[in-house]
Amino acid sequence: MTQVNITLDLEQLKDELMETNLGAVTKSAVIVVLNQMMEKERDEYLKASAYERSEDRVDMRNGYYERDYTMSLGKMTLKVPRTRQGEFSPSIFEKYERAEQSLVLAMLEMVINGVSTRKITKAVEQLCGESVSSSYVSTLTKRLDPIVQEWADRPLNVMRFPYLYVDAMYIKVREYQKVVSKAVYVAVAVNEKNRRQIIGFQVSHVESEEGWTRFFEHLQKRGFTSPRLIISDAHTGLKKAIQSTFVGSSWQRCTVHFKRNLIAKVPKKGAQEFTAVMKDLFLQSCPDRARRMKNELVASYEEQPRFEEALTVLDEGFEDAIQFMSEPNSYHPQLRTTNNVERLNVEIRRRERIINIFPNTQSAFRLIGAVLKDYDEKLEHLQRPFLRKSSDEK
Template sequence: MTQLQFNLNLDILKESVMDSNIDSVIKASIVLVLNEFMEKERDDHLKASAYERTPSRHDYRNGYYERELLLSIGKIVLRVPRTRSGDFSTSVFEQYARCDQAFVLSMLEMVVNGVSTRKVSNIVEQLCGQKVSKSFVSTLTEKLDPVVNKWANRPLNTMYYPYIFADAMYIKVREHNRVVSKAVYIATAVDENNRREILGLRVDHVESCEAWQRFFQHLQSRGLQAPKLIISDAHKGLKAAIGKEFVGSAWQRCTVHFKKNIITHMPKK
């Protein structure tokens, strides 16, 4: 196990403690530990300590450069060691990226849950004391694309789904500098272990038989087998698409939609 010897600047720590600024104490401690760790990594790379003369020396020291690191308690500045040949690379930032990823995922989760980019930027500023632009948050959400695409195209032939619920909802979407209404087709299944699973979703302009057929054909291309029963509302286009794409599957009208249809024809009293 690597052993580190820290030369702590007690004046900085004492000043932070006296000022009762616990964040400053944590930041100063992290900076000292990480700087010392990178120094040790450079020694191991050079195979020689500072001012040590040895025939096994690999290279020579070449000062430091500063690099910022954003933590949940704020931004810190580290002194990253360099070598003359430039082939030394510290593992600190690579290792921290795994921890930093949790912070990034928290930001992405806020976006998924409907928090605006402006609010996400304000939250990050309050947590870290460092303001991030709305464009940075927007760029960050692009990291969701490969995750969503992998989920949306996952194979469905690994399990049989005897019951499928099909429904559509309308959402507002910004398209070509204007807000329009679009239909989102959603298929939810119940597997043989009685667990619910969203099979997929698709955005289209309107709810029609042709659009539902394209959605069902996409699910079938991923390996979906014809279920025993499909539950949906009584939309004519949806019923027609089910009859064409899932021959032999039984259809049942959704009782929730049926009750809502009845209520719309009842007196408000």
């Protein structure tokens, strides 16, 4: 019987096989070739052929195991040779594993971008010719958990944060076979280099003083210290939590929210001048100037009963709404509102809207955390300060 010796350029053959669309009729031939490639690699690893006695031998053969291998012509089952000590691994799977890892990362990116599980399974089937179950995608997304948790718990004592923005949004979560509303706390800070960072988030049962306090204490345990100024809306529980947790910090009430509250109390007719002056109050650069304008406004309308409620609201909230005026003038547009953190909430909402109802709290933490982590990395790559001093302030 004639013996045929086949000399293979393994690297070239692997590359060609991975890049070529082969017909189904060649599938069995490819299996034979790949099995022979792996057998040859095992011989080279052992430094001895089958039944060969050699002083250079490093291990012994230990049979085979089956492993699926997916190529452009479909899935095939290969006989993978193994050794007794288990340290041999055929190189043919290295490229496959890199491709598989790229696919996994692509799927996780789709999850972060809010693509539904159904659409992900369909996309994978079109790309690979292999269907994956929704449960597989759900299991895969759990790989994000330790990544998100590590980011959410990272230390904050490596840098000072003079300014802190906090806000909350609501999501729907399925819990004990019911759909409930839960609060998501988000904190964005400006560091000593005047750049924004997302420093924390938390999914809580409800927006309350207790919930905000727990959130702030979590930031403090990670090394966050009292900032110079905290910007937020005027939620009662949030205000109390700020006062008790961040002693020595000033609180800036978002002027956008405050003006909305004021306008709601202003009479519908004959109040154009009042509204114009009221809006102009919060465009002043000097707190003393703003106070004089406010006193003049009150004096002009205090005798008119229909403005009484609006003037009361203005008087009670005015000082909290002008705290930003004690900071550099060029910072004022960014420090007087929570607009930047609310834009971040829009990014979360855009992904969350596709899901609509989270199956559990952990899945909400996973997706929202992944979105925030991705957004935070983009902020870091911008390398652009959020707050900039003008030339005359330097």
